Amino acid sequence: xxxxxxxxxxxxxxxxxxxxxxxxxxxxxxxxxxxxxxxxxxxxxxxxxxxxxxxxxxxxxxxxxxxxxxxxxxxxxxxxxxxxxxxxxxxxxxxxxxxxxxxxxxxxxxxxxxxxxxxxxxxxxxxxxxxxxxxxxxxxxxxxxxxxxxxxxxxxxxxxxxxxxxxxxxxxxxxxxxxxxxxxxxxxxxxxxxxxxxxxxxxxxxxxxxxxxxxxxxxxxxxxxxxxxxxxxxxxxxxxxxxxxxxxxxxxxxxxxxxxxxxxxxxxxxxxxxxxxxxxxxxxxxxxxxxxxxxxxxxxxxx
Numbered sequence: 001x002x003x004x005x006x007x008x009x010x011x012x013x014x015x016x017x018x019x020x021x022x023x024x025x026x027x028x029x030x031x032x033x034x035x036x037x038x039x040x041x042x043x044x045x046x047x048x049x050x051x052x053x054x055x056x057x058x059x060x061x062x063x064x065x066x067x068x069x070x071x072x073x074x075x076x077x078x079x080x081x082x083x084x085x086x087x088x089x090x091x092x093x094x095x096x097x098x099x100x101x102x103x104x105x106x107x108x109x110x111x112x113x114x115x116x117x118x119x120x121x122x123x124x125x126x127x128x129x130x131x132x133x134x135x136x137x138x139x140x141x142x143x144x145x146x147x148x149x150x151x152x153x154x155x156x157x158x159x160x161x162x163x164x165x166x167x168x169x170x171x172x173x174x175x176x177x178x179x180x181x182x183x184x185x186x187x188x189x190x191x192x193x194x195x196x197x198x199x200x201x202x203x204x205x206x207x208x209x210x211x212x213x214x215x216x217x218x219x220x221x222x223x224x225x226x227x228x229x230x231x232x233x234x235x236x237x238x239x240x241x242x243x244x245x246x247x248x249x250x251x252x253x254x255x256x257x258x259x260x261x262x263x264x265x266x267x268x269x270x271x272x273x274x275x276x277x278x279x280x281x282x283x284x285x286x287x288x289x290x291x292x293x294x295x296x297x298x299x300x301x302x303x
Contacts, residue, residue, distance in 0.1 A: 021051055022048040022052040025044045025048040025051070025058075026058050028044040029041040029043075029048065029061065030061060032044060041062075041065045042065045042066065045059075045061060049062070054085055056085035056086045059078045060091065060092050062078050063079045063095060064095070072099050075099045076096055076100065079093075079099070090120060091121065093116035093119065093121070094116040097111075097112030097113045097116060098129060101132060106137050109129070109130070109133040114130070117130070122153070123153065124150040124160060125150075127147070127160075128159055130146050131145075131147045131150065131160075131164075140170055141167075141171075143163070143167050144167050147160045148164070151164070158187040158188035158194070161180045162194045165178070165179075165181040165184065165194070168180060169197065169201045174205040178198055178202060178205070195217045195218045196227070196228060196231070199213075199215045200231065203231070203234070208235040208239050212232055212235050212236065215228045215229075215231055216232070224255055226251075226252045226255035227252070229249070229255070230259065230262050230265075233246070233248030233262070233269075237268070237269055237272075242269040242273050243273070245269045246266055246269045249263075249269065261286070261291060263282045263285045263289065263291070263294075264283065267281075268297075276301060276302075279297075279302075280302035283301075
């Protein structure tokens with residue numbers, strides 16, 4: 001009996017030492033993570049897990065580090081391990097959902113966000129991201145419901161206002177979309193996507209000059225935003241400023257040399273200025289890049 005007690009005491013002592021050592025590596029890893037040393041953090045989390053294979057927090061935080069290093073599948077696997085060890089780990093569901101959203105696994109992301117929200121992760125961030133996943137699957141009204149909830153939780157959530165604006169724009173509610181983009185910009189004055197989204201909504205509403213003003217702001221904030229040059233070119237085209245439109249299409253092609261629609265539209269602008277030869281060259285290039293509409297123009301105008 002005495003021998004059994006001593007043996008048990010030794011086992012408990014060794015187990016306690018192992019847990020302390022695993023925690024030491026975990027803490028070291030967390031410190032490295034905070035300093036941006038994600039590879040170093042992973043090495044320490046690996047050690048912690050090697051010592052204690054049931055260390056849920058180590059899996060959870062290693063997933064974070066893997067995400068920042070672009071190892072998205074590894075991040076999903078570690079969050080899954082954390083969930084298996086602790087099925088009520090709402091943060092692990094939330095983080096796994098975020099990685100799945102990033103990878104375009106929208107249905108799976110929604111399932112994880114449902115679980116996280118059900119386990120009391122009722123944050124604006126979770127509702128906003130679940131809304132983005134629903135939007136990506138074409139559920140615009142369902143997405144708006146989630147964005148509404150996110151805004152209710154945090155009325156200063158610029159991303160939720162922006163995302164709701166995008167959904168409203170797709171539903172044809174241009175006035176509502178513009179109002180949401182306005183609010184997003186009010187909260188975050190340098191939010192490029194909100195200026196660009198508002199420009200698109202204003203264009204769709206038929207307000208081409210105001211759309212151009214927003215595209216100008218986007219280009220001011222990011223001179224390499226090819227779509228802003230392209231969209232400004234489209235608006236100038238519709239206003240009859242074909243020369244200005246061509247200048248914008250030139251810039252968008254300079255930034256993205258295989259921008260098929262820019263070639264297509266530049267060809268139309270050139271044709272409107274009487275440069276049929278230049279137009280045909282652009283349409284042929286656009287056709288090579290997969291723009292089928294260019295083929296009709298080639299057949300009609302080009303020999």
